[in-house]
Structures are given as structure tokens and as C-alpha cells.
Amino acid sequence: MRIASFNINGVKARLPRLLEWLEETRPTVACLQEIKSQDEGFPVEEFEKIGYKAIWYGQKSFNGVAILADGVEPVEVQRGLPGDPDDEQSRYLEADVNGVRIACIYLPNGNPQPGPKFDYKLAWMARLRARMTELWTQEIPAIVLGDFNVIPEDKDVWSPKAMASDALMQPESRDAYAQLLGDGWTDAIDTLNPRGGVWTYWDYQAGAWQRDHGFRIDHLLLSPELADRMKATGVDKDYRGREKASDHAPVWVEITG
């Protein structure tokens, strides 16, 4: 099965591009971030027409996540990241599909830093680690995937110098991400591309796509039960170059079974 993630930057503005990607690459599971849609505006019928069932957790204007599955309804397990009852941002959705636990995340950007948005990012990452520890102890095949908004290492960015002050690559952000790997989660793309140089995001501005000024912030973290089944991983890079593209490209991992 193929499990994919795509920060689409607006599900309505991106719908033709999204449907095209689903039909052309046919992922078994597709996690979406930044749907930028309220629950009642989510175009579920368009996905059902091409054979995908979906659950989604929307919000007005910003954020919003969804899980699509080919031919089966995702069984929702958790809506919203536990640990802060005052957190109203739609950034976390968890479901079971074909015996695999899928956690779709849109981790806070954190800019500008320092400041309250960066504090929120770090607090969110601490809550994420707690949730992932819960998944770990259940010993189920699990994958936590989505837009982590963290550049893990210097090899994951076109210019560490240009991005030095960005929240995406502050030591605190990197340490929090490294803790997840230290806990035993497998970064699929990094494991199969250890020398780096793989990008998943290119800014709309300053000709970043044309100059290949990108970085890697969309990640796939596998539990040991799934890491043992990993066959291949990739970035559907060419979708970034099409008309009305998202600023992210889809990422995916292929596992046996």
C-alpha cells in the first residue's frame, strides 16, 4: 500500500490539481494539510466520484486536515491533538485504514521567532511527542505524516544560511524533531536518501522553484512495525511545477501488504 501526504494550500483552489494527482498516482491513503476550509465546505463528493472516502477536520480560513482512503472509510480515532483543551486549531486527525494507524499532522510554522507563535510550535511538538509515545506503547503499525514545518538538518535545505533565522530550523525545533527519531520512529525519506538534497517545499516567491531553492519539511515517520515493511519512498516533485500548484509537493511511502 502507498501512504501519501500533500499540503495542498487550499482544497478548493487546488481541487483540479488534487484530483489529478489522486487519479494519476492512486495512493491507498492520502493525508491533506492546509485545506483552509470549514467542515461544511469540504468537497467530499468530488473525492467520492473517483473512489475515495474521506474524513476531515476543518477550520475557517486556515489550517485544516483530512484523510482520504481508496475504497474504504477511514475509521476515526482522534480529532485534534490531545494535551491542551484551549487549542482550537485544526491540525491533527488520526484514523485506522487497513490495519494501519494514520496520524495526519499540520505542525505549527512558528514564525516569527522568538515569540508566542514559536512558543505554540514547541508546545505543540511536546504534545505530539506524548501522543506518539502512546501510539508506540500500543505496538500497532503506525505512521505519523504531514507538514512538520521542521528542516531536520542542514542537508535538508538549499541554503542553511538563508534560512538561519527561520523557525523551521531553529535548534529547539530540530531538537524536538530529533527526539522523535531518538524514540525510535523512522524518517522514511531520510532513511532512503541519507545524503539529503531532497526537497518537498519551494516558496512561491523569488523564483524559488525555478532556482530549486527548496527544503524538506514534509515527513513520514514510521513505527517499527511499519519500518520493517518499507519498500520505497518518494516526492512527486513534478506537481510543484504545474499550473496553480501548491507550494508543497506530495510525499509518499510504499509498504508491503
Added chain:
DNA sequence: ATGGCTGGGTCTCCCAGA
């Protein structure tokens, strides 16, 4: 040089993104 695009909503400007 702190700009440069893009989507959504309060809608010809502002906010947020990364």
C-alpha cells in the same frame, strides 16, 4: 536589500504562510 507570491476573508486591503 527583510522584498518577492498565493489563498481566504473582513474583500481593491489585510492576514498568514515558510
